[in-house]
Amino acid sequence: MTEVGHLIAEQGQRRLPGRGFWRKTWAMLIKEFIQLKRDRVSFAMIIMIPLVQLMLFGYAINTTPRDLPTAVLLQESSDLTRSILAALQNTKYFKIVALPRNEAEFDQLLASGKVLFAIEIPANFERAVRRGDKPAMLVAADATDPVASGSALSALGQVIQGALSHDRAIPVTTTLPFEIRTHARYNPAAQTQLNIVPGLVGTILTMTMLIFTALSVTREIERGTMETLLAMPITPVEIMLGKIIPYIMVGFVQAAMIIGIGVLLFGVPILGNLGVLAALSTLFIATNLSIGYTFSTIAQNQLQAMQMSIMYFLPNILLSGFMFPFAGMPVWAQWLGEALPLTHYLRITRAIMLKGASVSDLHYDAAAMFVLMLVAMTIAVTRFRRTLD
Numbered sequence: 001m002t003e004v005g006h007l008i009a010e011q012g013q014r015r016l017p018g019r020g021f022w023r024k025t026w027a028m029l030i031k032e033f034i035q036l037k038r039d040r041v042s043f044a045m046i047i048m049i050p051l052v053q054l055m056l057f058g059y060a061i062n063t064t065p066r067d068l069p070t071a072v073l074l075q076e077s078s079d080l081t082r083s084i085l086a087a088l089q090n091t092k093y094f095k096i097v098a099l100p101r102n103e104a105e106f107d108q109l110l111a112s113g114k115v116l117f118a119i120e121i122p123a124n125f126e127r128a129v130r131r132g133d134k135p136a137m138l139v140a141a142d143a144t145d146p147v148a149s150g151s152a153l154s155a156l157g158q159v160i161q162g163a164l165s166h167d168r169a170i171p172v173t174t175t176l177p178f179e180i181r182t183h184a185r186y187n188p189a190a191q192t193q194l195n196i197v198p199g200l201v202g203t204i205l206t207m208t209m210l211i212f213t214a215l216s217v218t219r220e221i222e223r224g225t226m227e228t229l230l231a232m233p234i235t236p237v238e239i240m241l242g243k244i245i246p247y248i249m250v251g252f253v254q255a256a257m258i259i260g261i262g263v264l265l266f267g268v269p270i271l272g273n274l275g276v277l278a279a280l281s282t283l284f285i286a287t288n289l290s291i292g293y294t295f296s297t298i299a300q301n302q303l304q305a306m307q308m309s310i311m312y313f314l315p316n317i318l319l320s321g322f323m324f325p326f327a328g329m330p331v332w333a334q335w336l337g338e339a340l341p342l343t344h345y346l347r348i349t350r351a352i353m354l355k356g357a358s359v360s361d362l363h364y365d366a367a368a369m370f371v372l373m374l375v376a377m378t379i380a381v382t383r384f385r386r387t388l389d
Contacts, residue, residue, distance in 0.1 A: 052314060065148050065328020071098040071115040073106045075123040084121065084137075093152040106140075110185060112361040113347050116142045116149060116327055129177045136179040143184035144350045145195060148325035153182050186354045194269075197262035198349035199322045201255055201281070202342050206288050206316055207309075209251050213292030214305040216243045222301060236381050244289045251285035252278075259353075271356030277349070280366055284345040287369050290376035291341075297383035316342045344368045 070088065074081055088094045098115060100106045109115045120138040128135035139156060141149040187194045259277075262268040270277070292309065299305035317323055319337040326337060337343045344365035351357035359366070 048311060052311075065151070065325040066092045067095040068093060068117060068148060068152055068327050069097045069115045070094040070117040070119065071100050071106065071109045072096055073100050073103065073118065073120040075121055076125055078126040080126040080129060081121050088119070093156075108361070110140060110142055111351070111355050111357050113142065113351055113357075116145070117152065125178070132177070134177060134179055136181045138181050138183065140183045140185055143187040143190060144354050145321070145325055146187060146190040146192070148327055149184065150190065153184070156180060156182070193262070193266040194354060195350070197258075197266055197268045198353050199346050200262075201258045201349055202284065202320075202345040203317065203322055204258060205251055205255060205281075205285055205345075206342050207313055208254060209247060209285055209288035210292040210295070210309040210313060211306065212247050212250070213244065213289045214295040214299070214309045215302050216293065217296035218299050218302045218305045240290075240293055240377070240380055244286065244293060247289050248282060248285050251289070252282060255281045255285070268353060270353050272352035272358070276359055276362075277352045280345070280348050280352075280362070280369070283366065283369050283373065284341055284348075287341045287373035287376065290373050290380055294376050294380040294383060297380055316340050319343070321346050338368070339372070341369050341372050 072085060072088075074085075085096065089096055094117060098109055100109060100118070103120075106118050106120065110118050118140045120140070122135060122137075125135050125137070139153070141153055143149050184190065259268075259270070263270065291312070295308040295312070296305050299308055315336065319329070319333055320326070320340055320342040321337070322342070326334065326343065329337065347365050348362050351362060355361075
């Protein structure tokens, strides 16, 4: 064999993976598994993210909502009205939670979001039915969430007719002896943009504010600048406020940009007070920044901080009412949703922009966000003080 042939054969042997190649690859594989085992946060995310998704989609998410909160304004009390109430309560769509005394309270319940449906039965209703005058029963629906209200409204007539078909209080006819007038308030055309754009404000702010502050402390540690902060005469509260306040301004600019685009391009109205919306948006931004700062004091590096943010963002999307009707979720899922700032902010933005709601209508959600912000700030300061120690 010529010298050139020997060189070609030698190069071919070098290209073939030998025992050393596989031994090194196996060692690297074992090393990665050991490192993954030590990184408990990453390992927990591998297990928890698919588990949480499966549990939430399997048990909490319901695209055909049931037991929707309903108010009934009774202008008379008769056998027929009691039969109608019983028929509504026996359905799986409506759950009577309030009996307003007048039309002002009737409207306030809808505007505040305490109920999704409000039904008014006028005076002398049964007498008009017996005379064959076919009176009207008003059904007002909160259409800011078209998915939640649409299915219930479409089934309303058939549900009541089927429930009253054997009731002796009304004449026997093939159709209902009274008219059901439905009024979809706040979004009569069921435009998706009117529902999505106010929700996007909170969703985008949640994602960006969490990521910004979740990386703040871990970035200082990885860059080695934390020692400089520790050597300075500054308290944990001062450090936290110094890191959060600039991002409040950034979040405010983001919110103004999203709302402005929604108004100009998609025709989303702002019927309420713009100053109230700005103030409550600032509160929401501060709440998310405090939660993100808490994550940054728990995580050991930026990867863990990002993983925590994603893990927290997932239930916000699914349980806040942004993607799926909140009222249609089971009670335990609603309780979890009430502990999320995004749930309350979605109610606030939709109520102010689409309903023209005032501060008195939003006091519960505003107070809930304030409490969540205080809890997150307390945990963040406590955790950061331990880090200093």
